[in-house]
Amino acid sequence: MAHRNLLYLLSLKELRTRYKKSVLGWAWSLLNPLSQMLIFTVIFKYVFKQNPLPGDPSGLRNFPLYFLAGLLPYNFFAITVGVSMGAVQGGASLIKKVQFPHEHLVFSVVIAQFVTLMIELAILTAALLLAGSMVLPWLPVMLAVMCMLALFTTGVALVLAAANVFYHDVNYLWSIVSQLLFYATPIIYFPQAISLRPLVLLANYGPTGSFITAAHNIMYDHRVPSAGRLLELVVLGFGMFFIGVWVFNRLSPKFAEEM
Numbered sequence: 001m002a003h004r005n006l007l008y009l010l011s012l013k014e015l016r017t018r019y020k021k022s023v024l025g026w027a028w029s030l031l032n033p034l035s036q037m038l039i040f041t042v043i044f045k046y047v048f049k050q051n052p053l054p055g056d057p058s059g060l061r062n063f064p065l066y067f068l069a070g071l072l073p074y075n076f077f078a079i080t081v082g083v084s085m086g087a088v089q090g091g092a093s094l095i096k097k098v099q100f101p102h103e104h105l106v107f108s109v110v111i112a113q114f115v116t117l118m119i120e121l122a123i124l125t126a127a128l129l130l131a132g133s134m135v136l137p138w139l140p141v142m143l144a145v146m147c148m149l150a151l152f153t154t155g156v157a158l159v160l161a162a163a164n165v166f167y168h169d170v171n172y173l174w175s176i177v178s179q180l181l182f183y184a185t186p187i188i189y190f191p192q193a194i195s196l197r198p199l200v201l202l203a204n205y206g207p208t209g210s211f212i213t214a215a216h217n218i219m220y221d222h223r224v225p226s227a228g229r230l231l232e233l234v235v236l237g238f239g240m241f242f243i244g245v246w247v248f249n250r251l252s253p254k255f256a257e258e259m
Contacts, residue, residue: 006100010108015115029116030123033071037064040188053190058222060133065124069219070187070212072120073146077153077208078178080113084157085164085171088255095256102252103245106161110154117146128219135219142218145225148237149211155244162251185212210236 041064044050052063060066087105088095095102121142128135164170186203191213194200203209210232214225224230 007104007107007111010104011111014108014112030120033068033075033120036071037067040067044188053192055221056223058133058220060128060131060220060222062131065128065131065133066190066216066220067188068124068127069215070185072117072124073149073211073215074182074185074187074208076113076117076146077149077156077211078181080110080153081157081160082171082174082178083113084109084161085174086161088161088165102255103158103248106154106157106248110150110157114146114150121146124219133222135222138218138222138224141224142215145211145214145218145230145233148233151237151241152211155240155242158244158248162248162255165251165255181206181208185209186216187212205232 044052044063052061052066054061055066084106087109088102091102091105094100094105125135125139160170160174184202184206185208189203191200191203194203204213210229214229214233217223217225217229225233
């Protein structure tokens, strides 16, 4: 029970201090994806003069909504992992003074970022409804997919947070990898519009592509992803989570002496 209370307090602290001393506060969590949406919409629609493909079977033709349906889950993944890598080092004084599960430092970041994701998806849902989309029946499926993404993200975050204690290069490497993953994931383009087969496979079945494609299926196409896709997400989510916990627990006894 004490450890649960600690996790709750760490998560609350993460939420409260994220935009501390910021004039706009939580509005920044919305302004960032909105600014990205505006930039890529201008590039997609007015520079390359491309028309968005219709949602199947929704018939929805709206690039900004397609973009946000993929960007919000991806940002959750990339930002959570990035912030988590400094969580262990940031909690160094706590690790040296108190006996507690060190993974709670990472879990608190995941929980705080997941709350932010839910708020952002609620606003996206409102925008879809205003656009005439019948998205409400599909929201429970979206929540289930996002929970699998949260498990996958937690696993990756645990591995990299532990590695970053010993090798600080991991943090810098992640900033490069996350940018590459952004363009390798179908966020700013439609996989159906790609002719090069290796890129299609990477977009659909890459480490983040599976989750983003499922999010587009639900929020933009208004259909449940295939059974094979859902099974893949469950395997990715639970598999990466257990790998992350195992790696973190193997390395955590050495954290104190490295700090």
